[in-house]
Amino acid sequence: MKVLMFGWEFPPHISGGLGTACYGLVKGLVHHKQDIIFVVPKLWGDEEPLADFVNASGVTIDYREKKFKQIWKNLTYLEVGSFLVPYLGPEEFKKYTDYAMHDRVDVDESVFSNKFEFSGKYGKDLMKEVSRYALVAAQIAKSKDHDVIHAHDWLAYPAGIAAKHMSGKPLVAHIHATEFDRSGESVNKPVFDIEYAGLHAADHVVAVSHLTRNIVINKYGVHPDKVSVLHNAVLDASIIESKVKKKVPEKIVTFLGRITFQKGPEYFVEAAKKVIDRDPNVRFVMAGNGDLLNRMIDRVAELGMGTRFHFTGFLKGQDVDDMYAMSDVYVMPSVSEPFGIAPLEAVRHNTPVIISKQSGVAEVLQNAVKIDFWDVDAMADAIFALLHYPSISKMFKELGSEELKNLKWEHVAAKLVTVYEKITKE
Amino acid sequence: MRTICFYFQVHQPLRIKPYRFFDIGDDHYYWDDYSNKSIMRKVAQKCYLPMNALLLDLINHYNGAFKVSFSISGVCLDQFEAYAPDVLESFKKLVATGHVELLSETDGHALCALKSKDEFTRMVKTHKEKIKKHFDGYEPRVFRNTELIYSDSIGATVAEMGYEGILTEGAKHILGWKSPNYVYQNSIKPELKVLLKNFQLSDDIAFRFSNKTWADYPLTTDKFVRWINNIPKEEETLNLFMDYETFGEHQWADSGIFEFMRALPNAVFNGSDFGFSTPSEVLKGAKMISTIHVPTPISWADEERDLTAWLGNDLQDEAFGKLYELEEKVKQIDDAEIQRDWVYLQTSDHFYYMCTKFFSDGDIHAYFSPYDSPYDAFINYMNVLSDFILRVDKRIKEKNAK
Numbered sequence: 001m002k003v004l005m006f007g008w009e010f011p012p013h014i015s016g017g018l019g020t021a022c023y024g025l026v027k028g029l030v031h032h033k034q035d036i037i038f039v040v041p042k043l044w045g046d047e048e049p050l051a052d053f054v055n056a057s058g059v060t061i062d063y064r065e066k067k068f069k070q071i072w073k074n075l076t077y078l079e080v081g082s083f084l085v086p087y088l089g090p091e092e093f094k095k096y097t098d099y100a101m102h103d104r105v106d107v108d109e110s111v112f113s114n115k116f117e118f119s120g121k122y123g124k125d126l127m128k129e130v131s132r133y134a135l136v137a138a139q140i141a142k143s144k145d146h147d148v149i150h151a152h153d154w155l156a157y158p159a160g161i162a163a164k165h166m167s168g169k170p171l172v173a174h175i176h177a178t179e180f181d182r183s184g185e186s187v188n189k190p191v192f193d194i195e196y197a198g199l200h201a202a203d204h205v206v207a208v209s210h211l212t213r214n215i216v217i218n219k220y221g222v223h224p225d226k227v228s229v230l231h232n233a234v235l236d237a238s239i240i241e242s243k244v245k246k247k248v249p250e251k252i253v254t255f256l257g258r259i260t261f262q263k264g265p266e267y268f269v270e271a272a273k274k275v276i277d278r279d280p281n282v283r284f285v286m287a288g289n290g291d292l293l294n295r296m297i298d299r300v301a302e303l304g305m306g307t308r309f310h311f312t313g314f315l316k317g318q319d320v321d322d323m324y325a326m327s328d329v330y331v332m333p334s335v336s337e338p339f340g341i342a343p344l345e346a347v348r349h350n351t352p353v354i355i356s357k358q359s360g361v362a363e364v365l366q367n368a369v370k371i372d373f374w375d376v377d378a379m380a381d382a383i384f385a386l387l388h389y390p391s392i393s394k395m396f397k398e399l400g401s402e403e404l405k406n407l408k409w410e411h412v413a414a415k416l417v418t419v420y421e422k423i424t425k426e
Numbered sequence: 427m428r429t430i431c432f433y434f435q436v437h438q439p440l441r442i443k444p445y446r447f448f449d450i451g452d453d454h455y456y457w458d459d460y461s462n463k464s465i466m467r468k469v470a471q472k473c474y475l476p477m478n479a480l481l482l483d484l485i486n487h488y489n490g491a492f493k494v495s496f497s498i499s500g501v502c503l504d505q506f507e508a509y510a511p512d513v514l515e516s517f518k519k520l521v522a523t524g525h526v527e528l529l530s531e532t533d534g535h536a537l538c539a540l541k542s543k544d545e546f547t548r549m550v551k552t553h554k555e556k557i558k559k560h561f562d563g564y565e566p567r568v569f570r571n572t573e574l575i576y577s578d579s580i581g582a583t584v585a586e587m588g589y590e591g592i593l594t595e596g597a598k599h600i601l602g603w604k605s606p607n608y609v610y611q612n613s614i615k616p617e618l619k620v621l622l623k624n625f626q627l628s629d630d631i632a633f634r635f636s637n638k639t640w641a642d643y644p645l646t647t648d649k650f651v652r653w654i655n656n657i658p659k660e661e662e663t664l665n666l667f668m669d670y671e672t673f674g675e676h677q678w679a680d681s682g683i684f685e686f687m688r689a690l691p692n693a694v695f696n697g698s699d700f701g702f703s704t705p706s707e708v709l710k711g712a713k714m715i716s717t718i719h720v721p722t723p724i725s726w727a728d729e730e731r732d733l734t735a736w737l738g739n740d741l742q743d744e745a746f747g748k749l750y751e752l753e754e755k756v757k758q759i760d761d762a763e764i765q766r767d768w769v770y771l772q773t774s775d776h777f778y779y780m781c782t783k784f785f786s787d788g789d790i791h792a793y794f795s796p797y798d799s800p801y802d803a804f805i806n807y808m809n810v811l812s813d814f815i816l817r818v819d820k821r822i823k824e825k826n827a828k
Binding site: 274277278366367368369370377378380381382384385388389390391392394395398399 | 446447448739740741743744745782798799801802804805808809812
């Protein structure tokens with residue numbers, strides 16, 4: 001099968017989980033002998049040569065094709081020039097919009113030029129890039145032979161729709177995160193509209209979890225028969241042996257992630273208080289940054305546990321690995337997590353994990369304690385149990401790594417191939 | 427005449443309420459009264475009451491030619507008393523017909539046979555007293571251990587207690603080419619007779635009855651009688667052992683399970699040379715065909731027919747080990763509540779909920795567990811046990827201070 005795939009980023013140049021997931025999926029598809037044309041807005045040249053990579057910045061559009069006019073007309077859900085930054089919290093968003101308000105550019109003629117240099121980032125010109133990306137997609141769909149089109153997340157949906165319009169081939173819309181996961185109930189309308197258009201234009205939708213599938217069905221009104229679940233997998237399931245030793249005698253319980261509404265940091269703080277009240281031999285760590293950080297610091301002070309609850313700020317690279325290795329318990333209390341790969345990283349460090357039932361990863365990881373994110377009592381109880389009843393951690397160590405080995409991208413890709421086969425036959 | 431021996435296990439565990447670590451040292455009541463009561467009422471309506479009525483009908487209709495046996499755990503009897511006196515009454519009526527045999531078991535439906543001969547003997551005695559009290563002085567003569575767990579040495583202990591026979595699983599790995607349809611004898615105490623479950627025909631009723639993907643679905647009495655007629659003539663006893671909750675609870679009423687049982691005696695009487703007997707009747711005058719050797723314990727659970735449903739993973743072993751560390755201390759404490767909790771905490775179901783064997787296809791285990799995962803089950807149990815340990819230690823300290 002020849003697959004024309006539209007992404008937004010690809011390793012090693014990534015800023016989030018989307019690129020990593022695309023990489024794993026492409027690798028799995030290659031394993032099953034599928035031909036992939038992978039399009040990204042900007043190619044850096046150091047990508048692993050798994051696919052026929054197409055650099056959208058390098059594509060020249062030939063406007064003599066009559067369909068372009070139609071495609072542009074159909075892109076009405078795209079408000080070009082809206083100031084939109086998708087993966088940022090409200091505070092960073094404000095920073096960006098302030099900048100954009102003073103430096104405002106409305107529909108930019110450059111969108112229609114023959115050539116266009118994408119930034120490939122999530123910057124202030126994002127909507128412009130998304131719409132340009134759609135035009136480029138149509139050009140590629142015209143010139144490159146393919147059997148099926150596959151678009152990853154809303155940034156690439158207009159591209160997928162345009163490509164489908166051009167070639168008439170079936171479209172798979174892959175959803176890694178919805179606007180509801182990113183923004184709670186205060187959704188960004190333009191983004192929602194694009195997601196809505198993409199999910200409905202698609203012949204089949206692939207969601208990263210049942211949780212996400214339910215959102216697609218209930219909030220976007222997509223017919224259940226049209227939505228399959230393909231859980232993410234791990235690229236490397238090996239256990240990471242770390243030489244890092246913690247320097248305090250107490251047990252360490254860790255939250256590691258963006259400190260935003262979506263990740264549920266406040267529930268972690270409240271649970272910490274309940275544990276510390278009963279057991280003084282524990283320290284809590286909140287690693288990461290985000291718009292709720294200051295509020296968390298205030299709350300920890302208010303609860304009078306500042307000497308037992310620590311903030312590290314944003315961690316990256318080796319520091320992240322060290323943090324996992326030093327932890328006796330890792331907690332992911334996410335309010336809404338389409339998948340959530342971090343707990344699997346903790347498992348690789350032999351660190352026992354507590355995850356919220358509101359995360360997609362809870363659907364595939366058996367060897368974890370699962371709680372409702374709001375159930376602070378259950379969270380505190382699980383933390384206490386992992387610290388005091390040694391056999392759970394022992395079991396997690398024995399069974400968790402085995403479990404990871406079964407989460408292979410090859411398995412995910414095999415399922416995806418059956419989806420391709422089904423929709424190309426229809 | 428050849429014979430069918432029906433034995434039904436009647437048991438409900440006392441489930442533990444959600445118990446957090448901050449309750450340790452503070453809340454000493456562990457039992458989930460609401461769910462225990464509502465489950466008991468549900469099972470009473472779906473299974474115990476209608477099935478007891480059906481059996482009573484059949485026994486009366488065939489003037490005692492149709493008969494069955496029960497083992498009712500002590501923890502279940504206690505719950506009948508508290509939540510379902512109507513069920514207890516209906517069992518009394520059945521026993522009063524004289525065609526229903528009651529078996530002995532451990533009061534707490536416990537696994538203590540594997541751990542402590544003392545505790546095992548004590549619990550069997552308590553259960554015996556309970557049966558005597560509820561059933562007009564009735565004295566069981568045949569034994570069945572929790573989940574049909576059996577080994578040579580468990581059998582020997584049971585023989586020492588004066589029982590004539592014991593029931594267990596006709597596990598393939600024990601029998602090999604031998605047939606379960608004979609009476610065997612214990613390898614240490616040959617006077618103890620061993621009845622083995624014919625798991626093929628038992629499970630056809632208990633597990634496969636409503637399974638539409640089963641090649642032999644639907645199971646009719648004609649079909650069943652044809653199968654028992656295929657049993658070689660020299661094999662005289664067919665032991666059909668199953669959970670009583672099979673009727674109406676595991677196999678729902680709309681599967682036709684009640685109609686099947688109502689029609690079965692007539693089909694057997696008219697279509698085969700089989701009759702019905704209770705375990706004691708089977709044992710009376712039975713020729714023992716040979717000795718059965720069971721050096722490591724077997725049970726009737728899962729494909730493996732071993733103990734791995736209750737013991738063997740780290741969670742189960744930690745919980746089980748910590749619990750029995752208390753045995754000597756608990757024996758010294760004269761306190762009704764401590765003694766009650768000690769019995770109920772030993773119930774095998776608590777350990778069954780911690781089983782991780784079937785994570786991938788854990789249907790059976792999940793169906794019977796009030797917990798979302800084995801880890802949840804373990805955490806809750808350990809919290810309760812932690813409190814129980816504090817209480818026991820406190821009592822011992824008080825005692826020593828005197």
